[in-house]
Each structure stands twice: as C-alpha cells, then as structure tokens.
Amino acid sequence: MTEELAQQLYAETMALNADTLASYSAEQQEAARTRTLTRCREYVANLSNAIDAKDVDGLLKAVHRHNANSRKVFQAITGIEPGKTDKSCREAIRQYVGAEHFETYLNESTAQAAERQAEYHRKQEAKEREAELGQRTVIRFPGEQVQTLTVREMIDGLLARGFRPKESKRGFAKTLKMVRPGESLTLKRKHEIAYALEKAAAGVQAE
Numbered sequence: 001m002t003e004e005l006a007q008q009l010y011a012e013t014m015a016l017n018a019d020t021l022a023s024y025s026a027e028q029q030e031a032a033r034t035r036t037l038t039r040c041r042e043y044v045a046n047l048s049n050a051i052d053a054k055d056v057d058g059l060l061k062a063v064h065r066h067n068a069n070s071r072k073v074f075q076a077i078t079g080i081e082p083g084k085t086d087k088s089c090r091e092a093i094r095q096y097v098g099a100e101h102f103e104t105y106l107n108e109s110t111a112q113a114a115e116r117q118a119e120y121h122r123k124q125e126a127k128e129r130e131a132e133l134g135q136r137t138v139i140r141f142p143g144e145q146v147q148t149l150t151v152r153e154m155i156d157g158l159l160a161r162g163f164r165p166k167e168s169k170r171g172f173a174k175t176l177k178m179v180r181p182g183e184s185l186t187l188k189r190k191h192e193i194a195y196a197l198e199k200a201a202a203g204v205q206a207e
Contacts, residue, residue, distance in 0.1 A: 002048050003041070005073055010040040012069075047073050054097040056105040063089045132191040142183060155196045158185065165200045 013036055014021065021029055047070060050058035062070045064086050071082045071089065082092035094102040133152040140146045141161060149157065155178070163178040163185070176193040178185045187193050 001077065002044050005048075005076055006037070006041040006044040009044060009069055009073075010037045013040065043069070044073055048077060051077050051096070054101060056093065056097055056102055057109070059093045059097070060090065063093060065089060129191040129195075132189055133195055151192050152195065155187075155192065155199065159196070159199055165196050167197075 014033065021032060024032060047058075047062055049055075050062065051074065059074070063074045063082055064070070065084055071084070074080070074082050074092070078092075078096050080092045080096055082089040097105075133150065135151050136148055137151055137154055138146060138148050139154050139157075141157060158178045162180045163183070164180065166177045166179050166184075168175050168177060173188075174193065176187045176196055178187065178196065187196055
C-alpha cells in the first residue's frame with residue numbers, strides 16, 4: 001500500500017509543478033522526477049512507520065489541518081477520516097492509538113514540557129548570576145588602595161577581611177550588610193546577596 005500511496009502523491013506533486021517542470025531541460029526533468037519520487041516514498045514510509053508504531057508525537061506533528069497529504073495517507077492506512085481541522089485530526093489520532101495510550105502521551109508530554117521550562121529558567125538564572133557577579137566595581141577596602149574588582153572578588157575580599165553578612169529587610173526590599181566593627185557595606189542585588197550568604201555559610205552564619 002505504501003508504494004501505491006507514494007505513487008499517488010508523486011503524481012499529484014508533479015501535476016502541481018507541471019509548468020515549472022516544462023521549463024527544465026530533459027535531463028533536469030528526469031532528475032526532478034527521480035528526486036520527487038524518492039522524497040514521496042520516504043515521506044509515506046516515515047508516516048506509515050509512525051502509524052504502525054502508534055507514535056503519538058510523530059502523528060501529531062504530521063497529521064494536521066495544514067498538511068492535506070498526511071491526512072490522505074493517514075486515512076488510507078487507518079481507515080479513519082481525520083477531517084480538516086486540528087481538533088478533528090487530534091481526535092482521529094486518539095481514536096486510532098487508543099484513549100489510554102493517547103492520554104499517557106499527553107501526561108508525559110506535559111511533564112517533559114514542565115521540566116524543559118524549569119531547566120530553561122535554571123539556565124537563565126545561572127546566566128544572570130554570572131553576569132551580576134562578573135560585573136566590575138571600584139572599591140577601597142579600609143586602609144588599602146582603590147581597586148577594580150568583580151563583584152565576586154569584592155565579596156570574597158570582604159569575607160577574607162573579617163566582614164560578615166547581616167540580613168535586613170525594609171518592606172519587600174531585602175538587603176544584606178557586610179559588617180565588621182565600625183564598618184559596613186550594603187549589598188542589594190539578588191545574586192550578590194545569595195553569593196555572600198553562600199560563601200559565609202561554610203564557616204560563619206549570617207547574624
């Protein structure tokens with residue numbers, strides 16, 4: 001059946017492109033025919049394999065309102081009319097693979113999508129953290145010359161010089177003061193606060 005379907009698809013494709021084909025040389029026409037038939041065979045074979053395997057993901061990507069060829073192949077192989085809307089195509093796939101299998105796919109797909117979204121946010125958070133901690137700032141530690149350091153280096157330097165984190169909150173705004181007797185420096189941004197607390201937590205608890 002797949003060869004018959006491939007031949008039908010090939011004939012329809014060539015008919016649609018008859019005017020373009022007529023402008024080609026005989027050699028070019030032959031090459032175009034061979035190339036088109038090969039692609040039609042591969043297309044039908046791939047969709048047939050997805051149907052045989054009841055590959056919900058593959059079927060949903062192929063059988064939809066924008067792809068008349070896939071709908072024809074799907075109907076020819078399964079005997080189920082997919083209709084011309086995404087909703088009807090989806091229902092036809094559900095009917096073919098079985099409700100339980102279809103729902104299992106949807107649940108797994110939703111979970112995977114949620115994990116991808118979470119992973120995206122983790123990567124964005126890490127990127128923002130590195131950008132913030134990598135920014136350069138000018139600071140003069142007490143009794144020392146002015147230095148240009150990254151925020152990370154500045155915090156490391158404060159901790160190495162005996163400054164300790166002291167959390168404070170005014171309204172919804174959270175700040176962190178790096179303090180030692182008679183001296184303090186305020187951190188306001190999320191990632192620099194988190195980094196200072198993390199570094200201090202190894203040996204000294206925030207006050």
